[in-house]
Amino acid sequence: MSTPQLVVHRDKELMAQAAAARLITKIVDAQAARGSASVVLTGGRNGNALLAALGASPARDAIDWPHLDLWWGDERFLPQGDPERNVTQAREALLDSVPVDPKRVHAMPASDGVYGNDVEAAGAAYAAELAAAAGPEDHGPVPSFDVLMLGVGPDTHVASLFPEMPAVRETERMVVGVHGAPKPPPTRISLTLPAIRSAREVWLLAAGADKAKAVAIALSGAGEIQAPAAGARGRSRTLWLLDAAAASQLPRDLYPPASP
Numbered sequence: 449m450s451t452p453q454l455v456v457h458r459d460k461e462l463m464a465q466a467a468a469a470r471l472i473t474k475i476v477d478a479q480a481a482r483g484s485a486s487v488v489l490t491g492g493r494n495g496n497a498l499l500a501a502l503g504a505s506p507a508r509d510a511i512d513w514p515h516l517d518l519w520w521g522d523e524r525f526l527p528q529g530d531p532e533r534n535v536t537q538a539r540e541a542l543l544d545s546v547p548v549d550p551k552r553v554h555a556m557p558a559s560d561g562v563y564g565n566d567v568e569a570a571g572a573a574y575a576a577e578l579a580a581a582a583g584p585e586d587h588g589p590v591p592s593f594d595v596l597m598l599g600v601g602p603d604t605h606v607a608s609l610f611p612e613m614p615a616v617r618e619t620e621r622m623v624v625g626v627h628g629a630p631k632p633p634p635t636r637i638s639l640t641l642p643a644i645r646s647a648r649e650v651w652l653l654a655a656g657a658d659k660a661k662a663v664a665i666a667l668s669g670a671g672e673i674q675a676p677a678a679g680a681r682g683r684s685r686t687l688w689l690l691d692a693a694a695a696s697q698l699p700r701d702l703y704p705p706a707s708p
């Protein structure tokens with residue numbers, strides 16, 4: 449597993465722009481190498497800002513949209529079309545305005561779908577969808593995503609893996625139902641740390657002073673049960689994309705202050 453690298457931007461707007469540019473390049477490179485690309489999207493404000501910035505970039509047309517698989521790291525278990533669902537927000541921010549192949553947009557199940565309100569069954573179905581997409585070269589029941597993005601919560605949660613809760617302790621299943629999440633809504637579906645760690649690259653996004661403590665804790669050797677973000681690593685790269693406010697409490701050896 450890779451050691452985290454940091455990139456700090458002036459503010460959250462620039463961070464979203466730069467991360468969008470980075471994602472476009474990454475997708476274009478993966479498509480050139482393998483014919484298609486796979487990206488895991490995150491819910492939250494930073495993830496949505498990145499998608500909106502990508503949609504506003506003229507370079508978005510460099511992406512071969514029909515040959516892109518989109519997955520989600522977590523989902524709020526709500527009815528289809530609910531404005532609080534991560535997929536609804538991603539559609540609004542970007543997906544409705546680009547020619548993605550609907551069959552390659554792998555939304556997590558909704559609470560009014562075929563699994564009803566059985567979030568465990570819904571999670572198992574998503575795990576099966578991931579397993580079906582994995583090939584022999586993937587060494588496991590999850591595809592080797594090119595990029596998996598995660599927002600970071602002020603309590604160091606990523607996806608719907610909250611500190612000390614059962615989901616972050618899961619070592620076998622790739623997808624779990626989450627009950628009693630401290631961030632609303634309480635019922636969610638989430639990839640687990642083993643699923644996250646099957647990605648080639650994991651990008652963690654955090655902006656704002658309210659994230660500074662979480663970022664410092666996760667990058668200072670905390671354990672993944674107490675600080676789930678610390679356990680989110682990519683096989684070949686782990687990248688923390690921050691704004692200056694979110695980086696403001698990092699120890700000096702990790703992020704030295706700029707020289708005058």
Ligand SMILES: O=C(O)C(O)[C@@H](O)[C@H](O)[C@H](O)COP(=O)(O)O
Pocket residue numbers: 490491492493494495522523524534598599600601605606607608631
């Ligand atoms: O469903 C969600 O809310 C998430 O996927 C969650 O893990 C989110 O990414 C973080 O809470 C950061 O959110 P912000 O970027 O809004 O701070």
